[in-house]
Amino acid sequence: MAATALDSEITKSDKYSILLPTYNERENLPIIIWLIVKCLDTSGYDYEVIIIDDGSPDGTQDIAKQLQKIYGSNKIILRPREKKLGLGTAYIHGMKHATGNFIIIMDADLSHHPKFIPKFIELQREHDLDVVSGTRYKDDGGVHGWDFKRKLISRTANFITQMLLRPGASDLTGSFRLYKKDVLQKLIDSCVSKGYVFQMEMIIRARQLDYTIGEVPITFVDRVYGESKLGGSEIIQFAKALLYLFATT
């Protein structure tokens, strides 16, 4: 009894800061916020959402301000930047203003559903993990809206990466994750790559620094609004990052 009372004391003080980097997401932003509030208010966890908008020309920030009025400025925090400056720096920028001891990162384009956040938190608490990563490649995880070619590229890239890097996590390029705040800070400091391969490097560095990693299968519904991107230049970026990490870690 004493142990459980103590546990609940510790977990009561846990706070989760959700970082949402946005660029032209005026259609998606209200819906993702609504979903986060719906999924987390019922779970009872203490949380805040930090919106980091990189100067979207479509009025994302105006929508964000309205949402702040609706849900309160203790729940919705706006930390815009003037122009597009990249994902890694967006996390650093958001983290500076985060009051939680855990950071959750996710995409604002509705491909990541907040209903998985309570599962991330439960798994983290169960094993006191440093990182919990959502995975599209295991058990009930999956992807909606990908054709054969996209699946083939994705599975092949994943197979090669698993073979060369043995990262101890099945989804390296996903960006739906929970980190202890100090762990995320250290990982960002040790990462050199930019763009979406940054997510892959974060997990590899986590393994290198002996952090514990857990995985939660997630369903990934590819962009409902707007275009999803996977072109030749992304594949080349990925291959370069893979070889770099293969030779240096």
Next chain:
Amino acid sequence: MTKLLEWVSVLSAFVAVWYSLVAGYVKHPMIEKNMTLVIVSPLIFVILFGLYAVSVILYRVFTFNNCEDAAKELQEEIKEARRDLQEKGLRW
């Protein structure tokens, strides 16, 4: 040790064993009888591994979960969110 060095060391060990058999440093009637097999064995290994890789990848492509239910659920939630946010006074 980096992953590259791990690969290099394991590969060198295999090459060393293979070369010692081919060049005749290790002598045994069994080896001499099957010399052609010994010589082409790395190629056979590469081909077998390639077949393994292709079958694993294709299996995983065809069993990739399509998440139809998750997509439907999300569409419903989007409608609900739009209604609710409109009531709360969001203009967008």
